[in-house]
Every structure is written in structure tokens, then in C-alpha cells.
Amino acid sequence: MGHDGTRGRASGGNCDTASLQGFGDLPAETLAELEAICRTRSYAAGQTVVEAGEEAEFVGCVRTGILRMQKTLHDGRQHIVGLLVEADMFGRVFDGPLSVAIEAATDAEICMFQRAPFEALLLRSPELERLVLLSVLNELDRARDWMVILANPRVKGRLAGFLLILCTRFANVDHVLRPGNGRLEVKIPITRTDLAHLLGTRPESISRAFHALADDGSIVIRAPERIEILDVDALGTEAGDEDIMNFASLKDMMQVLQRRA
Amino acid sequence: MGHDGTRGRASGGNCDTASLQGFGDLPAETLAELEAICRTRSYAAGQTVVEAGEEAEFVGCVRTGILRMQKTLHDGRQHIVGLLVEADMFGRVFDGPLSVAIEAATDAEICMFQRAPFEALLLRSPELERLVLLSVLNELDRARDWMVILANPRVKGRLAGFLLILCTRFANVDHVLRPGNGRLEVKIPITRTDLAHLLGTRPESISRAFHALADDGSIVIRAPERIEILDVDALGTEAGDEDIMNFASLKDMMQVLQRRA
DNA sequence: CGGTATTTTGAGTATCGTCAAGGCCAGTGG
């Protein structure tokens, strides 16, 4: 499964909090206090960051890499309920234990803040509180996006929706999107098995759906994890076109690419 | 469809903010300020509360009834991404337009706060800010619960999960749960069509799934919208048992009911 | 009582889950 269940360990050193997305606008004083209570940790793909039900000792912020949030079912199967990327925060503030487990989907670097001092700082810094609130609000939106995708009755449609989300929401993350040489190529950041868990199906169906989209001419499978997007509109139709707005920027990018080619 | 698209209108009068769940613990001073900027509105089932994309003028808190949040697809179909019940808050604070439309699923009373003053108050009152944060965090958890349910490959399993959520999370709400005369009866608060949208399937499949569960002896269909729960464990197994913890309280309730009968 | 919306049922087809086998790639050890 690739999930070896080992825990990452602190690689020492504080993070440069000011370089975290969104944190730059915080007052220097707040940043200094954050700097004092944070630490960078590195995790290899498959390592566990937080167990479910754990009284999260830390509040974290992803610096590089991708984490997956998952719920463990009683029979041992695991359902992925979201991905965390650059600048995403996690860990319950003010509240009880975390309801999801968090594992590294790729090698990742995380900025960890000790929980108690972080909460104390939160009460004193409205700017930070606002940042956290926006972060959670953003995550809520993303969760709803997943819901719309999952509600699609056909696997092919769910996969199309997933690819579009990858192109829009995860666009400027890591190396997910590569608008190289006149083509739009996406790097699938998780395994087929994980993708199946995320989309509520089995790896076999994922594979078939990929090739069905390829047969339609919507995508080209250059490698299992490297997918070239050919027809955004077709994917949108397949996915149900949840939001036309979202694709506008993506379509623009496609046109620019085609003009360049 | 029952969605007549009409807007509710203010029925005048301020709400008794102190009686809102969670608000009771706020300082009297904060409560007084809230009182000054709020207003109660009543909506009939099917009326629109907020349009999607609207620069939400208000932040709201449900007092009675049930609202549904939905995303409108370009072809006009609508996907439900969640339900709002008593004490649930909605409307983006600090952020842009709402990404979902909100309609009354049943007759509902809502406490509306003007957005600008509410945000201002938020900055001054850490207690209120914390309340809002917890509210959003709670909603995020619920969204993830929906995701786990939606990821279930069989419709029967998704429906079982929905019923369990109805019994646990919506337990002490409106008239959803009626532990009358030794039986546990649930009132489905939305139509079959809406339920189909929520669970990512069609009304026909919903109907068949209900009767399949009835044939299994897990439930009894006393009326299309009145479902009697017989076997919580069977439903849990069918749903995938996402969290055994959640059912503990429900099982207790069942035992109490059976002892009483 | 008639009209409408909702729910249910039925039959046929497409899709998907399941089981089993094969292929591809990377790392390992001879």
C-alpha cells in the first residue's frame, strides 16, 4: 500500500514563517511570535503525520508536497476525504480531537506550531485568526467541490471532475501542472488506489475510466501519472459542469498554449 | 419541484440572540450588540434564502427548520451539498461571494445579521470569533461525513449512511427524530428527488434502496417520509461503519426504547 | 372531483464491482 505507518521526525530548525503563503501580511510582531513556536518537519511519502482521534498537539501548515486526509473504516479500509497542498492548514484549533488521519501522499515539508501557544496567539491577533478562518472556509469550499464530484453517478464523470479540480484549484502547486511545449499536462499526485478511495470506486474502474476518456479524445495518457488534457469542454460536460466560472481561466490557458504551439 | 424561487421577506422583529445555541455563553455586551444588528426572517419551504454568487449581505443562523445548500449546474440541475439545521450558521465572513445557494427545505426561521457590522463585531469579540470558527469547523466535519457516505459504492449503503447521520447529527432537531411509543422513527426532511441529488443517484434508485433496506428488516417504511429504524447495526454495516463511536449513543437510545416497549 | 407533483414499479441496457491473470517498473541479490 505504500503506507508504512511510520512517523516523521523533526528535522530541526524553525521555518521562515513569513514565506508561508498568506502569512506575509501578518504584523511583524505576530510573525516573530509564530517563529518562536514553530518547527519544520519532513515526511516521506506514506508516513503518518497525525493519527485520527489524536488530540492534535500541533497545528500545521503545508510548505511543500501533498498530504491526504483519510477516515479509517472499522473494517480497515480507508476513505480519502481531501488533499492538503502548499499553504493549507490543518489541525483543529480550539476543538477536540482530529476526525481524520493525515498522511504524506508525497514527500512533504510541514510547518508545525505548538497548539497551546498558537491558540493563545490566536486570541491576541485578529489578523491571524482571520487567516485561520479563511483557511477553514476555503477548505469547506473544497470539501463541497469534492461532494459535487462524488455525487456524479458515473466514474468517468467523477474522474473528469477530479482532473478539472486538479487543473484549477491545484494549478500553482508543486509540479501538478506543467504547461510545457504547447500542451497542458497534469501530474496525478496520488496512486490509483488512493484515487479510487477518493472517488468512491475501485482501481480497476479508475483505469477503465482513464482509458474511456482517452478514447473520447478528451485526454492522452502519456504515463499512468502524466495526463495530457486535450478537451476541457468535454471534461466539463462529462463532469456535469458544476461551475462554468472555474473553467474560464483554464480555457484561457488552453488557448494561449495552442497559440504558442 | 417545489422550488418556487421566491424570496422570503423580513417578518420584522429582532431575534432573541441569547436563545441561539452557543450564543448563550457570549458576554452580555456582545449579545447586546448582536441584538442591535439582527432581524428574524421567516421562509416557507422552497423559498430562496441566498442566491449562489451573491455578495452575501447577511450572515445567518438557523433558528428553526431546515435549509439546503446546493450548487447549480450549468444545465440547471442542482446538487445538494449539505443541510443546515438549528444553530447552524451560514454566509461567508470576511470572504467573497457565497459558493452555494441556500433554500428553505422546510418552513424555517432564520436570524440574520448585517454583514458589515457583524464582521466589525467579530474583530472586537474573540468569543464570537471563536464561536464562528467552531461553527465552520463543525460544518467541515459534516461535509467530510457526507463525503464518506457518498464514496460508498452502493446506493443502499449511501442511504443507510444518510439515515444514520439523520439519527445522530440531526437528532435533537425540529421533528426529525420521534422516539415515540417504543419505536425510533425518522422524518426525511427532503424530497426523494433532493435526496437523490444529495446521494448522487436517481429517485428511482432511492426508492428501490429504501425497499431493499425494508426487505432486509433494517427499517420499516411507514410513509414515504416516515421511516422507522429497526436495526442500527445492520445500517452501520451497510454504510461501512465509518465511525463506530457515533452509533454508541444511538444504540443506547434504541435499547431504552425497547426496554420501554 | 380533477389536476399536478411525487413516489413507486417494471423492463432493458449500460455501468460497475469482483475475481483472476498478465504487464510494467524499480529495487534487490545473485
Added chain:
DNA sequence: CCACTGGCCTTGACGATACTCAAAATACCG
């Protein structure tokens, strides 16, 4: 250098499930 191993992805076949279309039954409302 090559066989071997194990993980991941793919493919095939078959049965179960769910979607589609159509129509009937039921409930709701004036």
C-alpha cells in the same frame, strides 16, 4: 548483467447493481 521480487497499473470475463425510459400508483391541493 541478469533473474527475481513486489508494488502498481492494466486487461479480461462475469455477475450484480444502477441508470434510463416509460408507465402506473399514490399523495397533495384546490
